[in-house]
Amino acid sequence: xxxxxxxxxxxxxxxxxxxxxxxxxxxxxxxxxxxxxxxxxxxxxxxxxxxxxxxxxxxxxxxxxxxxxxxxxxxxxxxxxxxxxxxxxxxxxxxxxxxxxxxxxxxxxxxxxxxxxxxxxxxxxxxxxxxxxxxxxxxxxxxxxxxxxxxxxxxxxxxxxxx
Numbered sequence: 001x002x003x004x005x006x007x008x009x010x011x012x013x014x015x016x017x018x019x020x021x022x023x024x025x026x027x028x029x030x031x032x033x034x035x036x037x038x039x040x041x042x043x044x045x046x047x048x049x050x051x052x053x054x055x056x057x058x059x060x061x062x063x064x065x066x067x068x069x070x071x072x073x074x075x076x077x078x079x080x081x082x083x084x085x086x087x088x089x090x091x092x093x094x095x096x097x098x099x100x101x102x103x104x105x106x107x108x109x110x111x112x113x114x115x116x117x118x119x120x121x122x123x124x125x126x127x128x129x130x131x132x133x134x135x136x137x138x139x140x141x142x143x144x145x146x147x148x149x150x151x152x153x154x155x156x157x158x159x160x161x162x163x
Contacts, residue, residue, distance in 0.1 A: 002027075004084040004115070005077050007034040007069070011043040012149045013054050014131055016123030020088035021064065023117050030063050032080055037070040044132055044156055057146050074109040084113040090124045 006024055010017060010033070024031050033054060037047045045053070047068045058064045069076040077085060085105065087098050102114035118124075131144045135153035142150050 001029040002084075003030040003032070003080065003082045004028045004086050005032050005034050005073070005080060005082045006086045007036060007073050007076075009036050009041055009043060009128065010050050010054060011041070011045055011128050012050065012131065012145060012153065013057065014123070014126050014128055014145050014149075016088065016090065016119045016126045016144075018057055018146070019119040019123055020086065020117045021058065022061070023119075024086040025061050025064055027115075028063075028084070028086075031061070031065075031086070032082070033058065033064065033066040034073070034076060035066065035068045036073075037068050045152070049152065053146075053149050053152055056148060072108065074105050074112055077112055078109060082112065084115050087114060087116055089116045089118050090127070 004024055004027070006021055008017065021031065021033065035047055035050050035054070043050070051066055051068065054066050058066060073085065085102075087102070089095060089098060098114075098116065102116075105112060105114060126144050131141050132153065134144075135141045135150075136157050138157075141153060145153070
């Protein structure tokens with residue numbers, strides 16, 4: 001059974017993330033969405049909140065699970081007996097960072113492959129950071145994130161959280 005890990009901060013998950021995930025689900029028998037607890041960023045949502053936002057949006061994909069991880073991604077992947085890491089590439093600007101990360105992961109664990117998946121072009125400019133910035137100023141983010149995520153963003157910024 002082929003298993004891949006789709007890692008990320010997912011703060012919050014966007015339709016672009018879900019598009020990459022649905023593509024990965026067609027390629028692998030099992031996909032684990034791995035929410036990074038702390039990726040050197042200051043997330044708006046806690047890992048538990050991010051899991052709660054993701055879960056209902058993957059319920060229609062029976063061989064997809066969601067969990068959190070901390071530490072080195074390759075160690076998590078090996079503990080999960082994964083064959084590959086899936087990473088989304090929106091634009092050329094993502095490539096250099098992702099390429100370097102893939103090479104480092106290959107150095108740390110040569111048997112673990114990294115596959116790059118491009119989302120549908122309608123999501124190529126969408127990022128969690130931009131979505132949070134739009135939401136922080138009261139903008140409509142419903143075209144970029146699922147309804148439950150849009151509600152969570154509205155609630156977070158109503159409480160005065162900053163992005």
